[in-house]
Amino acid sequence: MTDEVILQVRDLxxxxxxxxxxxxxxxxxxxxxxxxxxxxxxxxxxxxxxVTNLSIINMIPNPPGKIVGGQVLFSGKDLLKIPASELRxxxxxxxxxxxxxxxxxxxxxxxxxxxxxxxxVLHQGLDKKAAKEKAIEMLKLAGIPAPxxxxxxxxxxxxxxxxxxxxxAMGLSCNPEILIADEPTSALxxxxxxxxxxxxxxxxxxxxTAVILITHSLGVVAGMCDTLCVMxxxxxxxxxxxxxxxxxxxxxxxxGLIRSVPRLDKENxxxxxxxxxxxxxxxDLPDCCPFYPRCEKAKDICKKKYPPVTGFENGRAVSCWLxxxxxx
Amino acid sequence: xxxxxxxxxxxxxxxxxxxxTLSFFLIRLAPGGPFAREKDVPEFILQNLLKRYHMDEPxxxxxxxxxxxxxxxxxxxxxxxxxxxxxxxxxxxxxxxMTLGVTSLVLAVVSGIAVGIISALKQxxxxxxxxxxxxxxxxxxxxxxxxxILQLFVGMRWKILPMGQWISVHGIKAxxxxxxxxxxxxxxxxxxxxxxSILEVLRSDYIRTARAKGLKESxxxxxxxxxxxxxxxxxxxxxxxxxxxxxxxVVETTFLIPGIGRPFVQSALNRDYTLIMGEVIVYSVIxxxxxxxxDLIYGLLDPRxxxx
Numbered sequence: 001m002t003d004e005v006i007l008q009v010r011d012l013x014x015x016x017x018x019x020x021x022x023x024x025x026x027x028x029x030x031x032x033x034x035x036x037x038x039x040x041x042x043x044x045x046x047x048x049x050x051v052t053n054l055s056i057i058n059m060i061p062n063p064p065g066k067i068v069g070g071q072v073l074f075s076g077k078d079l080l081k082i083p084a085s086e087l088r089x090x091x092x093x094x095x096x097x098x099x100x101x102x103x104x105x106x107x108x109x110x111x112x113x114x115x116x117x118x119x120x121v122l123h124q125g126l127d128k129k130a131a132k133e134k135a136i137e138m139l140k141l142a143g144i145p146a147p148x149x150x151x152x153x154x155x156x157x158x159x160x161x162x163x164x165x166x167x168x169a170m171g172l173s174c175n176p177e178i179l180i181a182d183e184p185t186s187a188l189x190x191x192x193x194x195x196x197x198x199x200x201x202x203x204x205x206x207x208x209t210a211v212i213l214i215t216h217s218l219g220v221v222a223g224m225c226d227t228l229c230v231m232x233x234x235x236x237x238x239x240x241x242x243x244x245x246x247x248x249x250x251x252x253x254x255x256g257l258i259r260s261v262p263r264l265d266k267e268n269x270x271x272x273x274x275x276x277x278x279x280x281x282x283x284d285l286p287d288c289c290p291f292y293p294r295c296e297k298a299k300d301i302c303k304k305k306y307p308p309v310t311g312f313e314n315g316r317a318v319s320c321w322l323x324x325x326x327x328x
Numbered sequence: 329x330x331x332x333x334x335x336x337x338x339x340x341x342x343x344x345x346x347x348x349t350l351s352f353f354l355i356r357l358a359p360g361g362p363f364a365r366e367k368d369v370p371e372f373i374l375q376n377l378l379k380r381y382h383m384d385e386p387x388x389x390x391x392x393x394x395x396x397x398x399x400x401x402x403x404x405x406x407x408x409x410x411x412x413x414x415x416x417x418x419x420x421x422x423x424x425x426m427t428l429g430v431t432s433l434v435l436a437v438v439s440g441i442a443v444g445i446i447s448a449l450k451q452x453x454x455x456x457x458x459x460x461x462x463x464x465x466x467x468x469x470x471x472x473x474x475x476x477i478l479q480l481f482v483g484m485r486w487k488i489l490p491m492g493q494w495i496s497v498h499g500i501k502a503x504x505x506x507x508x509x510x511x512x513x514x515x516x517x518x519x520x521x522x523x524x525s526i527l528e529v530l531r532s533d534y535i536r537t538a539r540a541k542g543l544k545e546s547x548x549x550x551x552x553x554x555x556x557x558x559x560x561x562x563x564x565x566x567x568x569x570x571x572x573x574x575x576x577x578v579v580e581t582t583f584l585i586p587g588i589g590r591p592f593v594q595s596a597l598n599r600d601y602t603l604i605m606g607e608v609i610v611y612s613v614i615x616x617x618x619x620x621x622x623d624l625i626y627g628l629l630d631p632r633x634x635x636x
Contacts, residue, residue: 059539092541099540104533108632109555118551119541154631170541 006177006210007033007056007095012070014048014055017063021283025051025065027234033178038204038211040225040242042218042257044279048234049214053180055080056212057091074178093123096171100183102163106155112139113151116170123174135173142169143199161192165199172203179204180212185220197224218261222246227315230254233280233290235306240316250318252295289321297322329627332635336620344612348398351608352391355601362407362599381407398609404602408595414606421588422610424494425580428587429573431503432511436568439511440518441561447519448526449549459519466516475509475582492584506583510576514568518561526557555629562629566622570615 014026026048033039041049054060056072058080072079074095079087091097099105107115116135120126126134132151139147142165155163164184171179181200185193201224204211213225221228221242229239230253238251249255256275277294289295292302301321310323363369363377378384382393397404403414447459482505483491489505490498529535530553538552539545577589588607595603627633 057540059536088542088544090542091539092543097537097540099533099537101533105537107534107538107552107556109630110552111631118543118547122542156632167537 004035005032006035006074008071008073009033009052009056010071010073012052012055012072013068014051014060014065015068016065018283023283024234024285025282026055027285028070029231029234029236030070031229031236031239033210033212035177036205036208036210037227038201038213038225040221040228041212041214041231042216042221042228043231044216046279046282047231048282049216049231050182052231053097053182053212053214056180057095057097058087059091089123092119092171092176093174094176095178095180096174096176097180097182098164098167098171098184101187102160102167103187105167106163108155111152111154112158112166116151116166116173119170120173135169138169138173139166141172141203142166143195144169160188161196164188164192164196168196168200168203172207172209175207176209178210178212180214182214183216184213186215186217193220200224218257230257233282233285235290235319236317237291237320238316238318240312241314244314244316250312250316250323251320252297252322253291256294289319329624329635333620333624336623340613340616343616344609347608347612348395348605349391351605352394353387355599355604356387358599360599362601364599381405394605398605403606403609406595406600406603408598408600408603414602417591417603418588418606418610421586421591424585425573425576425587425589427495428503428506428510428576428579428585429569431507432576433514433565433569433572435507436511436514436518436572437561437565440515441522441558443515443519444522444526444561445549445554448523448530451527456523459523463516463519466512467520469512471509471513471578472582474512475506475579478505478509479582492582494585496586506576506579506585509582510572510579514572518564518568521564522557522561525560526553529553529557532556559626559629562622562625565625566615566619569618570611573611573614 010030012029016023029052043049055067117131120131120134136147185196225242228242228245229236232253238254249258259273280290289302292298307319307321307324309317309319311317405413443459447456450456479491482488490502495502538548577593580587580589592607627635
């Protein structure tokens with residue numbers, strides 16, 4: 001990881017218009033991604049993690065979704081403003097994505113070779129033969145045994161873990177600068193999860209790829225990520241270095257999340273902690289801290305106004321009235 | 329694959345046997361008979377007729393005799409069309425019905441899929457609304473309305489195409505109006521079917537992957553969407569094929585086409601036992617083979633299906 005920033009997300013807002021009103025799935029998200037960094041985004045289901053990342057490569061289905069504001073700056077260009085043809089050149093090439101469910105993310109009607117070669121031919125301008133060799137090489141890197149043979153098979157001949165390896169191989173085949181992994185292990189069983197994460201970590205380190213890892217597992221984040229963004233109801237409530245956050249979580253929500261992870265290293269016979277209540281309905285959310293109904297430290301001001309960002313040392317930032325001064 | 333094909337083809341024999349047996353006895357159960365007329369036939373003539381067609385024998389014997397005949401592909405004489413055998417009627421009519429049916433089906437499939445693609449890609453925009461409206465008209469307007477309307481305007485008023493009769497009279501353009509009429513409801517159904525299934529595939533995870541890879545939308549549709557989306561259409565082709573050949577009765581009547589659809593309906597009304605049986609056998613074979621071909625195409629499209 002270096003100090004060179006390769007991706008800047010600034011005040012990103014993605015809203016979905018539904019019959020009941022406007023869902024502010026992502027409402028003012030900002031973060032930086034450095035070269036070679038692994039950034040974790042955690043949050044409960046529906047907190048806007050996936051929408052944030054689909055917005056980065058402008059793949060929000062419209063209608064009903066729409067990116068209503070903000071910037072995504074990548075190599076000096078705003079990805080939300082460039083023409084579609086230019087954006088296609090970035091998707092899968094400079095920024096690639098792998099998804100949650102490997103069982104459905106590969107096209108069941110096409111051979112692995114077809115699916116891998118089309119990306120390489122498209123972005124690298126290789127001929128089919130060279131592209132196939134490259135694809136085999138990537139599959140080998142991703143730990144697929146006998147890749148020369150396996151490449152001509154169909155997705156249904158692979159197990160879930162193997163399919164996710166194929167997705168990783170495909171995602172990294174054009175040597176992207178950023179790999180966005182949207183809950184890459186949630187659909188896999190635990191032993192395979194560890195293997196896949198290890199593989200991702202090893203390959204991205206070797207290729208110098210920055211990773212945005214979306215997950216709801218703090219364990220995964222602790223093991224893999226340099227920095228961490230905690231999302232709640234469409235906004236980032238706390239961000240900073242992973243170690244700092246685990247050592248001293250500042251936002252009550254982050255504190256709650258960390259307390260609700262089972263710990264093997266602590267003698268603790270008590271019931272596992274869980275944050276009371278449910279995530280808020282994000283339709284027509286008023287301008288308050290969306291966490292206050294569940295917060296043990298809620299104050300009056302929390303119900304009236306969304307807290308501003310308070311900065312701390314080492315790039316730490318928290319949105320909570322516990323740390324902010326109320327300005328009148 | 330070859331073994332699968334042979335096994336399926338062989339299964340035709342028991343299936344046909346059941347169909348032949350059931351229909352043979354069922355039509356005998358229907359009241360009336362081939363020689364029942366408004367005017368009573370003198371007793372001695374009736375006896376001669378019955379003897380001539382072996383209908384004076386016990387039913388079991390007639391059945392065995394019929395089985396023996398069809399093993400030699402002799403479908404017997406028609407009871408009503410005295411100078412024609414059932415084989416002759418079918419030999420003459422089947423190519424006509426098949427020509428009309430295949431033309432209509434090809435027309436329905438090609439235009440149906442094309443319209444389905446357009447309306448799925450332009451979902452809830454005007455091309456979609458136009459396509460869906462045409463499809464609803466196609467499904468709800470019956471053939472016996474559609475046919476005469478085309479005859480009236482295209483044939484009679486504008487005199488662009490012949491109003492009726494077959495290629496033997498008017499040449500190849502005679503096929504246009506009846507094929508249009510016959511294909512319309514099938515076109516409409518296929519358009520709706522392919523629209524729905526393309527929309528479903530477009531929302532699937534693997535299409536999201538294809539887009540995230542930076543493929544052009546046209547590439548996404550041609551390479552990634554269509555193969556999966558056309559499976560339901562292929563499934564429908566089996567019943568559609570036999571249906572379009574059988575369903576041509578109305579069109580054959582409207583356009584005076586010498587196919588086998590009209591003799592089929594006539595034979596049922598006339599209790600023309602041998603002709604009914606012959607037609608049932610022909611349609612069964614068509615249906616069974618159409619379904620077999622569909623299954624084979626299915627295996628070619630979907631790699632998850634393998635035939636052993």
